Amino acid sequence: MTIKLIATDMDGTFLDNHGEYDRPRFAKIYQELHKRGIYFVIASGHQASELADYFADYPDMWFIGGNGAELMNARVGLSAETFTSVATAQILKVLSAYPELQIALCGTQTVHVSQHANPNFIAQMRDYYYQLETCTDLNAVTDPVVKFDIICAPEKTNQIVYELKPKLAGIAVPVSGGQGSMDLIQPGMHKGRALKRLGERLHVLPSEMIAFGDGTNDLEMFHYVKTGVAMQNAPASVKANATAVTGTNLDSGVLNYIERAVLEISH
Structure with a gap:
């Protein structure tokens, strides 16, 4: 499959229960994704500026913050829509x-x-x-x-x-x-909408996207992209809306799926 963008939730999905991830392994994966022209996007309830600080080693990375209200790239800056x-x-x-x-x-x-x-x-x-x-x-x-x-x-x-x-x-x-x-x-201000805005900006179609998540606030992403991947630790209702299920957030389920299904790296 032709994939040009990968979006992932943070807590309970990309991060383990201590708020960490396999940094050396991800660095290699990100380098390979970048080489192939595949965008990697963090989509979270966290603030976009906080996410950018957390991933400061990756200035080209895009961030969806505030569950869809914020869109940010360190080089481009932040755009946010707020409640009146x-x-x-x-x-x-x-x-x-x-x-x-x-x-x-x-x-x-x-x-x-x-x-x-x-x-x-x-x-x-x-x-x-x-x-x-x-x-x-x-x-x-x-x-x-x-x-x-x-x-x-x-x-x-x-x-x-x-x-x-x-x-x-x-x-x-x-x-x-x-x-x-x-x-x-905000009404209509969810991760799926933000992915749509970002895809239009980057000229990436929903059929060229994969999204990972473990909560109901990730369902709009699943409904927008062609391939929605639920974590094994997600509730049954989330898995029912997914195209596929990967491992848990404790065993690097996101990285395992990317290596296997996107990069086609076998161990």
């Missing part, structure tokens, strides 16, 4: 009915959380995002918001997503990132 201040206020009002939720407002550079939030949540967000600030009131944040990052009780995730969909219709879309977490993203 009115929409942000409306969302916070709806969320106020759920005091048990832990909420982070994610800008293009800074992530804001309430200083009254659960200390464990603040620590978790500080580990996940590079630049975190606490504030007395989320309603007072003036930084344009790319997405909302929300932590909730794992057993209530699906129910809260179900309840929020009609309450936020036309304003935001709740997307589960796995049991216990969800993002609120």
